[in-house]
Amino acid sequence: MLRKTSLVQGTLDLLILKALSTGPRHGLAISQRVSQMTGGAFQVGAGSLFPALHRMEQAGWLASSWGESENNRRAKFYKLTKAGTRQLNTETEQWERISIAMAGALKTS
Amino acid sequence: MLRKTSLVQGTLDLLILKALSTGPRHGLAISQRVSQMTGGAFQVGAGSLFPALHRMEQAGWLASSWGESENNRRAKFYKLTKAGTRQLNTETEQWERISIAMAGALKTS
DNA sequence: ACTCTCGTATCGACAGCCGATAGGACTATC
DNA sequence: GATAGTCCTATCGGCTGTCGATACGAGAGT
Numbered sequence: 001m002l003r004k005t006s007l008v009q010g011t012l013d014l015l016i017l018k019a020l021s022t023g024p025r026h027g028l029a030i031s032q033r034v035s036q037m038t039g040g041a042f043q044v045g046a047g048s049l050f051p052a053l054h055r056m057e058q059a060g061w062l063a064s065s066w067g068e069s070e071n072n073r074r075a076k077f078y079k080l081t082k083a084g085t086r087q088l089n090t091e092t093e094q095w096e097r098i099s100i101a102m103a104g105a106l107k108t109s
Numbered sequence: 110m111l112r113k114t115s116l117v118q119g120t121l122d123l124l125i126l127k128a129l130s131t132g133p134r135h136g137l138a139i140s141q142r143v144s145q146m147t148g149g150a151f152q153v154g155a156g157s158l159f160p161a162l163h164r165m166e167q168a169g170w171l172a173s174s175w176g177e178s179e180n181n182r183r184a185k186f187y188k189l190t191k192a193g194t195r196q197l198n199t200e201t202e203q204w205e206r207i208s209i210a211m212a213g214a215l216k217t218s
Numbered sequence: 219a220c221t222c223t224c225g226t227a228t229c230g231a232c233a234g235c236c237g238a239t240a241g242g243a244c245t246a247t248c
Numbered sequence: 249g250a251t252a253g254t255c256c257t258a259t260c261g262g263c264t265g266t267c268g269a270t271a272c273g274a275g276a277g278t
Contacts, residue, residue: 011211012266018214028225037217041210047267050227055265072275073224092215099208101150102120105127106201108146121235137256156236159258164234182244182255 012044012052014095017061017080017088026067026075027053053078061087121153121161123204126170126189126197135176135184136162162187170196 019025019033030053031044044052056062061084069075080088128134128142139162140153153161165171170193178184189197 010265011207014211015214018217022218026225027227034214037214038210039213041206045267046226047228047269048265051265054227069225071224074274075225095211095215097150098120099211101147102123102204102208104148105124105143105146106204108127109131119234135256136258154236155257156238156259157234160234163258178256180244180255183242184256 010091011042011095012048013056014088014091015042015044016049016052016056017084017091020062020078020080020084021088024077024079026069026077028075029069030078056084059087060084119200120151120204121157122165123197123200124151124153125158125161125165126193126200129171129187129189129193130197133186133188135178135186137184138178139187165193168196169193 015034015037016030019030019037025033027046027049031046031049035043053062053064057064057078061081062078063081064076064078067075067077124143124146125139128139128146134142136155136158140155140158144152162171162173166173166187170190171187172190173185173187176184176186
């Protein structure tokens with residue numbers, strides 16, 4: 001009933017791209033970074049994260065390679081491609097337009 | 110033509126509630142009002158609008174009654190219930206929290 | 219050995235959007 | 249008084265995306 005999706009559609013991609021803009025990370029580290037960046041407002045679970053990563057890699061925005069985490073664990077590291085950086089800019093602008101439009105709409109009385 | 114810029118999930122309800130906050134309107138008038146409020150940034154088609162209206166009426170946020178449009182057409186007018194007004198406030202606050210969190214996340218470098 | 223944590227991955231249920239489509243009713247034009 | 253156009257409501261099917269539950273594998277701690 002109060003399911004009220006914590007994540008907003010289209011937001012997850014943007015947050016992942018942004019989380020990777022400071023350098024390659026592996027899956028769970030991306031999840032933690034997203035939480036951190038948003039002050040805990042957004043928390044993405046594994047069931048949402050990995051499908052998104054695969055989708056975005058398929059789209060050519062990310063490239064992955066196996067490596068080792070800081071805990072000596074086998075981990076897949078993702079990094080932004082050029083197309084991914086472009087996508088980050090595009091989605092950032094798109095979000096700003098949406099944000100401005102919504103702010104204007106909510107202010108009208 | 111216009112890019113896929115689909116509506117952001119959870120945004121449609123808020124916009125509809127806001128569009129009705131200034132008084133009762135019928136379906137297509139709501140659609141036009143949403144476009145107007147957002148400076149044309151959001152355009153909601155009939156295929157999205159009516160399911161949303163029915164869902165929201167089911168949830169008790171809206172009440173409907175048949176009447177006549179300004180063009181002498183049979184039209185169903187929707188108005189906010191008390192629960193709808195409460196929902197409007199709730200979703201507005203929620204949006205602001207999301208907006209702030211996103212702005213913070215996008216600003217980090 | 220056993221368990222905890224880390225890390226990746228998939229599945230099924232569920233919900234929402236959106237284009238296409240339909241149809242009734244009023245209006246305009248010829 | 250036909251015909252076409254506009255207004256208004258409505259539904260369906262396909263598609264996509266979220267998310268909890270679940271699983272597996274491997275290193276670490278005891």
